[in-house]
Amino acid sequence: MQALLLDRELSYRTDQPIPKPEAGEALIEMRLAGICATDLELAHGYAGFTGILGHEFVGQVVEVADANDRHWLGSRVVGSINIGCRQCPTCLTTGPAHCPTRRVLGIRAKDGAFADFFTLPVANLLRLPDHVADETAVFAEPLAAALRVVEQLQDLPRGEIGVLGPGRLGLLIGRVLALAGHRVTMLGRSETSLTQPRRWGLQAGLAADFPESGFSCIVDASGTASGFTAALRLLRAQGCLVLKSTFVADHPIDLSPLVVKEIRLLGSRCGRFEPALDRLSAGDIAVETLIDGVFPLSAGPAAFATAARPGVRKILLKR
Known part of the structure; x- marks a missing residue:
């Protein structure tokens, strides 16, 4: 084969x-x-x-x-x-x-x-339901992973969340967080990367343009060591960092802001498929x-x- x-x-x-x-x-x-x-x-x-x-x-x-x-x-x-x-x-x-x-x-x-x-x-x-096309259903696994973030943050008061990395997974995370009632800002490295988030009706801006310590919660879906560093800069003291990336760092990363700011670090991986299929079946993403x-x-x-x-x-x- x-x-x-x-x-x-x-x-x-x-x-x-x-x-x-x-x-x-x-x-x-x-x-x-x-x-x-x-x-x-x-x-x-x-x-x-x-x-x-x-x-x-x-x-x-x-x-x-x-x-x-x-x-x-x-x-x-x-x-x-x-x-x-x-x-x-x-x-x-x-x-x-x-x-x-x-x-x-x-x-x-x-x-x-x-x-x-x-x-x-x-x-x-x-x-799969008959009405869900293959091109839709193939997103079940990444959408389940995105919904896992919503599940993990369910006790967090509804508020502003920055999603760093408006790519494949980051967009799904931003959309489901917005559907859950959070105020979401998609954070990118270039204006081009912000086009799709805006088409989806999400607030978006360049990460570099936001001041230090401006967010109480950041979801890092950038997949890069530089994104992780940017997330630490953007988080305010005692904020929450959801790490939704797998990457190999090719240089040392300064982790001292985790201690100095008392950041809560939350790893996030796979999610349940049933809620993802419900969303895909509903067609709201x-x-x-x-x-x-x-x-x-x-x-x-x-x-x-x-x-x-x-x-x-x-x-x-x-x-």
């Missing part, structure tokens, strides 16, 4: 074996998949992953390992990406996202969705406007190069 394989460098392959679903798993035919910032970082060596990339997907179930799961056959699905042991206290209480031995689709010890076929536990799958290109798997390396260009939003892959 076709696949985008990461083994020190990213390559397009046509000789990869079709995986066989193990007990409890489904074999999924990829219909559409999205490239995100984490994929770009993995391709540059983040976390030392080797294998097939890809975790944002829409697929169709073509085979199941267990007879009891045959009702999934033919279903158009998305799926949560964390695969836990289902036995440890973490899995049994809060779920697989923080299981000590978890595998993560296309990120950690589990081949991903940038291939003709891939496997995932049936327990991770969610059927224009996710399709973020799509800047669709490439075949055979042009995967070129798709990655395009996705890495400044200002590019979402690049999709199809079979």
